[in-house]
Amino acid sequence: MAEKSKTSAVKARLPRGLVDRPAGEIKAAERMLGVIRGVYERYGFDPVETPLIEYTDALGKFLPDQDRPNEGVFSFQDDDEQWLSLRYDLTAPLARYVAEHFDALPKPYRSYRAGWVFRNEKPGPGRFRQFMQFDADTVGAASPAADAEMCMMMADTLEALGLERGQYVIRVNNRKVLDGVMEAIGLSGEENAGRRLTVLRAIDKLDKFGPGGVAALLGAGRLDESGDFTKGAGLDPDGIDRVLNFTGWGEQGSGSGSIAGVSAVTLSNFAAAVGTSVGGAQGVAELTEIEALVAAAGYSDRVRIDPSVVRGLEYYTGPVFEAELLFETVNEKGEPARFGSVGGGGRYDGLVGRFRADPVPATGFSIGVSRLMAALANLGKLSTEDEVGPVVVTVFDRDRIADYQTMVQRLRAGGIRAELYLGGSGPKAQLKYADRRNSPCVIIQGSDERDRGVVQIKDLALGKALAATIEDNATWREARPAQFEVPVDGLVEAVRSLLGGRP
């Protein structure tokens, strides 16, 4: 008897933060991507694809001059010692692509792409190290009309996927306004760069900690439940008040708390909050124009100016957007949970310019496909049921595999998904196999049927329904529920009509 060598066996295991995708999920995802693609195409965007791997320096903010690329990015060295990385978003590779083919592309250049991106960081619930994004970008258009279009297209996309109005909102802010406010409270200048970042991070944490927690982070700092202390921005009480009021979480009536007609109120609030800041005033002007375009197109109920949107701290230079789902749901533990952000974007006027002498304005939006898919599944807007399997032609007589194979080919030629049972087990196991494959029916031809020139067709779904009323196995087998026979020549037609009667 051969010893099983357990110690030498490689353990089958998936690296953490990564997931396998079974058939049902892949098919559901394909349907969903098809819907998104349809909307983007209708808006006049064209597909473009770039590789999963880029030179590390092309990906952006990461140090060409350090010998080790930043953590958070999967990187390795080519045989010529150059650093390569897996892309961590789709925007930086697009900027590289546009810069490399700048003269050949029509400007403004409008494109979309779906693809896997990778982040080498700690995974969490709903956060993976490989996930899919679906982006659309307009490169070479400085007009706020390009930003407004992005927001409206996202709204259209979410509705095309089955979300109803009121279940989501596209929130819009402007990085220049945020900078203007900080300038107004005395945080301008190089020496305050760190504190500005802390303030932005604090604002971004509203959904997690609420206004009280944000106030703590703006001031001295915050102690979390585990006893960990996060150092704050160190603003004085007046500065904290002004930031909170600006965001609308203080006593002011604007901002994320209200819904109808807020944008106009928020904008006037902004104008006051940025004070004399030139950049801030410019940001307010851009938002005002976006708001006017959105209103004119009838999207004011879905696209809203909101001071709490911060987004990527590094490369956005103007308007920033975020698509947020508003409905509550329950997680697997039965606790109420919110899906929150399922996508975002903004204007990144500096990104293409890193590769060229002259700046190139650009704006785009990115959808987190996996997260949005989870939300849609939760809402029942995405069918994740098992697909109907193939018709299985069973092998009751090992010597006549060629005959069975012929039946399979006839079914396939008739446009029916079908397969020959290729295992080595007996009839019982074959039926069990077909059941697990979720086959609509199996084809049976033993010697009896062969002699009479017929085949048995067994409707598995109907049989399952009938089984509920039968208790003992002898009767169940005797009755052969939902099974009928047809002449061999009528096989394809009979299967087709059986399938046709299915929902």
Place this chain on the structure above:
RNA sequence: GCAGCUGUAGCUCAGUUGGUUAGAGCGUCGGAUUGUGGCUCCGAAGGUCGGUGGUUCGAGUCCACCCAGCUGUACCA
């Protein structure tokens, strides 16, 4: 990175003050039924008890260190 919690069969878990051969349910496979998927019944396979070292006559159980996972937090293009 920091903090807390948890590691026993493929999965979910039980395992007494430290005591003989570590159990259950589900799942898997086989049989009852060699021409028929469900139900039922019978049976089988499946474990370095996360790892290493220590205490002890004796460790799944106690101690130390390490590893992994989960949760929170930091960071997040």
